[in-house]
Each structure stands twice: as structure tokens, then as C-alpha cells.
Amino acid sequence: MKAMIVRECGSLENLKLETIADPIAADDGVVVDIHSCAVNFADSLMVEGTYQIKPPLPFSPGLEVAGTISEVGKDVTDWQVGDRVQALSNWGGFAEKVAVPAHVLFAIPDHMPYDDAAAFVITYSTSHVALDYRAQLKKDEWLVVNGAGGGVGLTAVEIGKLLGAKVIATAGCDEKLAVAKNKGADFTINYNREDIREKIKEYTGGKGANVVFDPVGGDVFRQSLRAIAPEGRMIIIGFASGDIPQVLTNHLLVKNIDVIGFYWGTYKTYKRHIMENSVAQLFEWYKEGKISPHINAVFPLEKTAEAIYTLKNRKSVGKVIVKI
Numbered sequence: 001m002k003a004m005i006v007r008e009c010g011s012l013e014n015l016k017l018e019t020i021a022d023p024i025a026a027d028d029g030v031v032v033d034i035h036s037c038a039v040n041f042a043d044s045l046m047v048e049g050t051y052q053i054k055p056p057l058p059f060s061p062g063l064e065v066a067g068t069i070s071e072v073g074k075d076v077t078d079w080q081v082g083d084r085v086q087a088l089s090n091w092g093g094f095a096e097k098v099a100v101p102a103h104v105l106f107a108i109p110d111h112m113p114y115d116d117a118a119a120f121v122i123t124y125s126t127s128h129v130a131l132d133y134r135a136q137l138k139k140d141e142w143l144v145v146n147g148a149g150g151g152v153g154l155t156a157v158e159i160g161k162l163l164g165a166k167v168i169a170t171a172g173c174d175e176k177l178a179v180a181k182n183k184g185a186d187f188t189i190n191y192n193r194e195d196i197r198e199k200i201k202e203y204t205g206g207k208g209a210n211v212v213f214d215p216v217g218g219d220v221f222r223q224s225l226r227a228i229a230p231e232g233r234m235i236i237i238g239f240a241s242g243d244i245p246q247v248l249t250n251h252l253l254v255k256n257i258d259v260i261g262f263y264w265g266t267y268k269t270y271k272r273h274i275m276e277n278s279v280a281q282l283f284e285w286y287k288e289g290k291i292s293p294h295i296n297a298v299f300p301l302e303k304t305a306e307a308i309y310t311l312k313n314r315k316s317v318g319k320v321i322v323k324i
């Protein structure tokens with residue numbers, strides 16, 4: 001099969017198209033013929049060798065795919081050849097096939113296109129579990145979503161609206177903010193030319209944000225932390241800016257603020273029902289037309305490095321897909 005392979009960690013130039021042996025299903029696993037693989041921020045970190053998961057070399061990145069099952073291991077009883085699935089592959093997704101354990105599969109709705117299915121689970125479920133379960137976002141609360149034009153940011157805007165919040169989207173360019181507005185954001189802030197703290201205070205009538213969803217870190221995090229209402233919650237999703245902010249605990253004390261860590265991958269094993277219930281709910285909302293992934297660009301397999309660069313260089317809005 002064809003696969004984009006990294007033989008040495010480093011720049012994205014190290015990602016090369018190769019022909020390698022087809023994978024074989026383990027007894028408790030399946031082989032998925034991949035139709036689409038989503039690009040995630042983690043792909044670029046994995047190629048660099050700086051991500052928390054370090055696959056053994058050589059490897060193909062690509063951690064969420066959609067396709068059809070082409071082979072089933074002898075101990076697998078609940079999946080069949082031909083089933084349409086989404087798989088959390090961890091890596092190996094920028095390839096024609098991937099072997100995965102059966103427990104990382106989700107059945108996808110009948111009419112859901114493979115591009116939508118590949119773009120769906122990680123971003124939507126990250127936003128959903130973070131806002132609903134960890135931050136306990138309530139109807140009519142003020143939610144600020146930072147990096148609202150990015151993968152998890154844009155889904156957080158949609159989920160925030162579905163949970164009944166009033167949403168303020170922040171981003172570094174007007175094109176991304178226009179898409180966030182289309183997805184339901186009530187107000188927008190361009191943090192390259194507007195003061196986040198001042199604008200949040202203005203939009204909330206001086207109250208401040210009840211919840212801040214932050215995948216960006218750095219100054220965007222620091223400024224929005226200063227615009228949180230008493231008993232507000234700051235939920236830490238990631239550090240796309242590359243700047244991991246430090247928090248002064250006396251500021252939390254005087255304003256009764258919670259700073260909440262969140263890593264969605266934890267729920268693949270720990271309290272797994274939280275992830276399963278979230279994905280089931282999200283597929284229902286998709287079928288009802290309440291949410292739909294915003295796919296910004298689709299690249300062929302041999303242009304995977306370009307696809308990852310698009311994300312890394314802040315050129316993408318929503319999701320980028322590699323079509324196999």
C-alpha cells in the first residue's frame with residue numbers, strides 16, 4: 001500500500017510517500033481501508049517528535065480516519081467487512097490502510113460522507129466533553145472561545161450555542177471570525193487589533209466571561225483570564241501559540257476562579273462512557289442537522305505535508321482533510 005512515512009523525526013519535509021507492506025488485522029482488531037484522514041495539530045508535533053505520543057520509527061502520522069473495514073481479526077464479533085467506520089488510529093492514518101484494535105472504532109451514520117466522519121470525532125467531542133462535562137457550561141452563561149477559527153475552536157462555538165450559552169469568538173483574522181459568526185457566535189474579537197479584556201467586558205456588560213475555552217495559550221490566555229467573572233472557569237485545551245502560560249494562584253483566589261485542565265484522550269480508557277456518550281450524542285446532532293464540520297481544504301495523500309503546513313501556518317479554518 002501507499003503511505004506517507006517519517007523515517008527520522010524533524011521537519012515536515014521528512015514526510016515521504018512510500019510503498020510499504022499492507023497491515024494485517026490483529027486477533028482483536030480490524031484493517032480499515034481509509035477514504036479520508038483528518039489533519040490535527042498533533043500530526044505536526046508527532047513528525048517533529050515533540051508530541052506526548054511517540055510512535056516507533058518509521059511511522060505514518062494521521063490519528064483519525066474514516067473508511068470501510070476490509071479485514072476482521074478472529075476474536076472480533078461485532079464488526080464485519082464492509083462496515084463504515086471512524087477510527088482513532090493514534091497514528092498510521094496518512095496511508096491506504098491501517099490496522100487498529102476494534103475498541104477504537106465508531107460506526108458512522110449511513111449518509112455521512114467520509115470527509116465529514118474523519119473531521120468529526122476529535123474536535124467535536126473535545127469541545128463537547130470540555131464544555132459540558134468539565135466546565136459545566138450552563139444555559140445563558142457567557143462563553144469565550146479562543147482560536148475560534150481553528151479545529152476545536154469552531155466546534156466549541158457550535159457546541160456552546162447548542163448548550164444555550166452566549167458565545168464570544170476570538171481569532172487573529174476576520175475571515176476566521178466570519179466563519180465563527182456563521183456557526184452562531186454572538187460577538188467576535190480580533191485579538192490582533194482589539195483588546196480581548198476590554199471587549200469581553202463590553203460585550204458582557206461588565207460581568208466578564210463565565211467560561212473561557214482556550215486552545216491557544218500565551219497572551220490570548222493571559223488576557224482572557226483577566227476578563228473572567230467571579231466563579232468563572234478557564235478550560236485549558238492546548239497551546240497552539242507555543243507559549244504555555246503560568247498562572248498566579250492569588251489571582252484565582254481573589255476572583256474565585258477555576259482553571260481546569262482537559263485532555264480528551266484520557267477518556268479513551270478512563271471513564272470511557274463519557275467519550276462514548278459524547279460521540280453518540282454528537283452523531284445524533286449531526287443526523288438532526290444541528291452540527292456539521294467546516295472543511296476548509298482537501299488534499300491528496302502525496303500532499304500530506306502541505307496539508308499539515310496549512311494548519312501549522314494558521315491558514316486553515318475548521319478542518320483540513322487528506323483524501324486517500
Ligand SMILES: NC(=O)c1ccc[n+]([C@@H]2O[C@H](COP(=O)([O-])OP(=O)(O)OC[C@H]3O[C@@H](n4cnc5c(N)ncnc54)[C@H](OP(=O)(O)O)[C@@H]3O)[C@@H](O)[C@H]2O)c1
Pocket residue numbers: 040041042122123126147148149150151152153170171172173176215216236237238239240241242262263264265311312313314316318
Ligand atoms: N486537550 C485536548 O484534548 C485537545 C484536543 C484537540 C486539540 N488540542 C489542542 O488544541 C490546540 C488547537 O488544535 P486545533 O486542531 O484546533 O488547531 P488549529 O486548527 O490549528 O487551530 C489553532 C488556532 O490557534 C490559533 N493560533 C494562535 N497562535 C498560533 C500559532 N502561533 N500557531 C498556530 N496557531 C495559532 C490560530 O488562530 P488565529 O490564526 O486566528 O490566531 C488557529 O486557528 C492544539 O494545541 C491541539 O494540540 C487539544
